Amino acid sequence: MKIQALTSGKTFKNYKALCGELGLEVKRSGDSRKAQFKELERYCTYSKDGHSIIIEEVFEQPLQKIKRKGNNIVYKDKIEKLLLHYFAVNDFPVSKFHLMQGIRLFNHNYKRFFGSKRKLAYLEDVEDVEVFHFFQCSFNCLKKSLERCLDDLVKRGLLIEEKSLIKVWRFRESMPSIATQNEVKIIKKIECSLLVEFNVTTKSDLMFTDKWPEFIDMLNKKLKEELYLRSYYVAKSYKHTCEKRRAKSVLSQEDMEFNLSGLNFTVCDQLYKNFYRYKQRTKNQMSLSNQLLLISKLIASKENKNWFERSSWDKGEVFG
Structure with a gap:
């Protein structure tokens, strides 16, 4: 280079x-x-x-090249156990975002502020750039972990991947339904025209910029005008390869709560570790106390609100 x-x-x-x-x-x-x-x-x-x-x-000096040790994910076992349980008791298509929240990779506030990042920055008195950075890094990390675990379960023959489909929220209806072929065609046409208008190739290019709310507003406006729809999302379902394995994958309420709580705690700890390493590596001015605040606000589940107090981190590195 x-x-x-x-x-x-x-x-x-x-x-x-x-x-x-x-x-x-x-x-x-x-x-x-x-x-x-x-x-x-x-x-x-x-x-x-x-x-x-x-x-x-x-950079004055190039960063050290990180050697990867396979595709290890710190919380892989817990994610896989919870995914196998989820698809053992649910057989309906679900979006990845909903699935991530379902296994407590983040809490309800994450979804609430995903499209209102500037509002969150104002409410918590945090710089806009830090909130955008937090969402981009955390979402990419968690989504990648989920996808790799799902792919691995399919490759090992534990789950069968069903065909993805588009589900829509219609006005005056309380539940989403599967989009018709004509609706799918028009939805894709609307989305493509907006991507051209915003001069990007995928929605991911906009998701973590200040143009995202404008894109969503325009998308929803066109959906209402042309199809009288509130919104839509891509959903996918997975099935167990055999009934015996499916039955064995169902967790007791106690085991499920134990794994959900443990996974959420590990996610909080690992995300903070990622931000800490990023700051050390790049000498970025990003505030670790602000990242800690955002993890506690958007990631930590109810039982893990005090996760940092129970962690092994040196508190002086954040508040000192």
């Missing part, structure tokens, strides 16, 4: 232009591109605006 081409404030028109100036091979697959951007993060911080890539800060 030609790191001399990296300067603070420099904008590359698109991914291809970035590769050209840095002497990188243009990759076709998404995973290969992700690996290249992961390597780029050792040398600088960057942001995206549509297809453009903006270099923010170039």
Whole structure:
């Protein structure tokens, strides 16, 4: 990589232009591109605006390359146990967001403020940038953990992945229903037109920016005008491969609560560890006490509100 081409404030028109100036091979697959951007993060911080890539800060010394030890997830066992239980007692399609909340990867406030990040920043007297950073890092981390656990359960033959579908919330109806073929077609058309209008390729490019609320407002307005729908979401269901395994996966109420509470505590601790390492690595001015506040507000379940007091962290590193 030609790191001399990296300067603070420099904008590359698109991914291809970035590769050209840095002497990188243009990759076709998404995973290969992700690996290249992961390597780029050792040398600088960057942001995206549509297809453009903006270099923010170039490090004096490249960060140490992290060696991965397989695909280990700290709380993998608990997630898998709870997922197997969930799909043993539920056979209806569910969104990943709902599933993440269902196994207590975060609490109800996370969903409540996901589309109102500036409001949360105002209420808690925290900088907007810190709230946006928290949601982006935590959501990517937790969603990736969930997806890897689901994929692993499918590969091991414990779950069968059902076909995903779109469910819609209709006005005057109290429960979501499956979208018709015509509704799916129009929903995709509306979504594509808005992505073009916002100059992005996927909704993920907007999700953690201040343009997200505007995007959702426009999307819901068009859904109401063209289909008289309140909203929609992508849902998927999984089934156990055999009845005997399904029956064995059902947890007692006591075991379920134990695993839910334990998983939530570990998630709180691991997220704080991630933020702590990020601050040490990048010398970012981000406040650890603010990140601790957001974890307690948005992640910790009712029984784990005092999780930090029970953790092994040196309290002086946060409040000292």
